[in-house]
Amino acid sequence: MDRYENLENIQVRPDSFECSITADITVFGYVDNKLKVLLLKKTVGDIKDHWMVPGGVMEAEETIEDCASKVLHALTGFQNIHFEQVRTYSSIDRHPLKRVITVCYYALIKPENHPLTLRSNVQSIEWFDMDKLPDNMGFDHRKLIQDAYAFVQNNLRDRLVVGELLPKQFTLPELQNLYEHILNIKLDKRNFRKKMFQMDILKSTGEKKAGVKGGPLLYEVKQL
Amino acid sequence: MDRYENLENIQVRPDSFECSITADITVFGYVDNKLKVLLLKKTVGDIKDHWMVPGGVMEAEETIEDCASKVLHALTGFQNIHFEQVRTYSSIDRHPLKRVITVCYYALIKPENHPLTLRSNVQSIEWFDMDKLPDNMGFDHRKLIQDAYAFVQNNLRDRLVVGELLPKQFTLPELQNLYEHILNIKLDKRNFRKKMFQMDILKSTGEKKAGVKGGPLLYEVKQL
Known part of the structure; x- marks a missing residue:
């Protein structure tokens, strides 16, 4: 019999399988003619001492976009940052503690407008050159960054999505x-x-x- | 105090908030010089008698992409359909039974290659003209379709993403x-x-x- 013939397993029921959702935000900046990405190490959480993009878990009373704003603010202090969805990742073993899917966003900002400060629970935060990412990155964040970068490149080819990367007026x-x-x-x-x-x-x-x-x-x- | 100062609420913990995930696939076809979208009514589930795009819930042992293939096959019989992520929707009240976020995909197929048959638990399945969508649509599926359509239009402007919409050789x-x-x-x-x-x-x-x-x-x- 067809494995999927019985539709009972694809209805949303109160006991349907559930998992945690996180938002991860790949923040790009453009400094001295180089594209850079913002990475941090947390002092708490599941993978300390690994570089990650800012991210955190969605709560019951918020959308994923609310969550993205919240974690970006909590971990970097940045506010009112425009970000766009890249894609959603759901590999079964992508998080060691439990099943977690993540919705990844990208933002394009001007680093001089957003000076870095160490927020609570963050031990390090730095801009990295895209061609010099650190070796020890957490979870699948290297893949997230590569995909977000390809997304930005495609958008740049097709539309003019420069975010804050350039001043309002430019040559x-x-x-x-x-x-x-x-x-x-x-x-x-x-x-x-x-x-x-x-x-x-x-x-x-x-x-x-x-x-x-x-x-x-x-x-x-x-x-x- | 800053509402988000305390980072404890954005760690993934075993008791972090969880919700169900669904995949919804907006399938477009091109027939007689018209772009059409595939909608169906289910005989079971939460919103019967409303037109919806094919979709269903992700299980513990599958990725969202596995889920999309599974539900598309279960509800339409289609196999080996290429689809791409559009975006993920997480409004808090988008599902009446519980918190459900959905990852939306689009596919471009040639309807004559995929004749419609009534699968179990489906009471109606039809191609609708994009400019004549039915009034009674389930959940936020009208919005999903509009976004997927805009996505296809953008891709068409920028790249040549015709999927199966044209024969292999065309003028x-x-x-x-x-x-x-x-x-x-x-x-x-x-x-x-x-x-x-x-x-x-x-x-x-x-x-x-x-x-x-x-x-x-x-x-x-x-x-x-």
Whole structure:
């Protein structure tokens, strides 16, 4: 008989299998032409002395998004950070204590706007270069970061999702620089500009950048 | 005191809050130049007599992806369907019986390859035009479908994700037709072709379509 012929096992019943849910937030920053990711070590919890992205467990009275805001604030002090879902991970053995699925988010922030401080229950917090991640990472967080990074790269190719990575007004060379460092490729200046204008997402401010040779034009991202 | 200052509430403990997880799969098909979505009514379960996308609850020994395959097969008979995560929904009151979060997927299939049959515990199963969804839909499934549709539209703009929507070999007019109906816009033929070749994802088969005036060239999607 077909293993799945009987549908009784796929109804939601009061005694349906349950597990804990966590939110993990991969926070990217862009400093000195390098893409960096925020990692921390906790003083409590299941895997101490391993680097992890900020994350924690969802409670009964909150959504996963509430949970993501809460844990990010608790562990970093950051507030009002915009984040987007990447994907949900549910491997059976991904947590040593019990079955835990995690919903992973990414955020793009400007590190100088959010100075790092040691919050309670955090023993270390640091920005790591994406190409120099530490060896001892907790759970499946290396995979989470790699997936979030691929997600950001794809979004960058298709849309202009720069979050706080650039100031509100920026020049085309600054934008190209960001693309080159995140996508890790060298771009042709003329093709890059053509593509940006085809995407129709930039608005000229009519102003020029002060203090820079040639005074390049400043642009903003169009409000959609 | 900062509500979240104390981190004890975000550790995963054996007694951490748990809830049930479901997988819901929005299956799109493309028939007679219309994008359609597969809905069904169950004979059992929490909301009978409401149209829903195929879905069901994750068990202890399976991942969410295993669960998605299982419920899709159980409710439709479909096997080996490729699906992708859209996003995870966790509103507190989205299920009347208990706290349930759902991970939503989408699939693109060719309905003629997958004839509909009534499986056990399903009282009705039908393809609905995207612009004629029924009024009585269960849970938040109307929102799930709208989000999955936006996701497919975005992917279509940025990449060529046609799944089974087209035959293996297709003409450029057939491809443009698909785009126009899914994006719900009229496209300029010359610009469309230019964009498709810029994306560099089509491979000419060197063959022409038989039985069609002009014998237009047949293309395939490049294997990446």
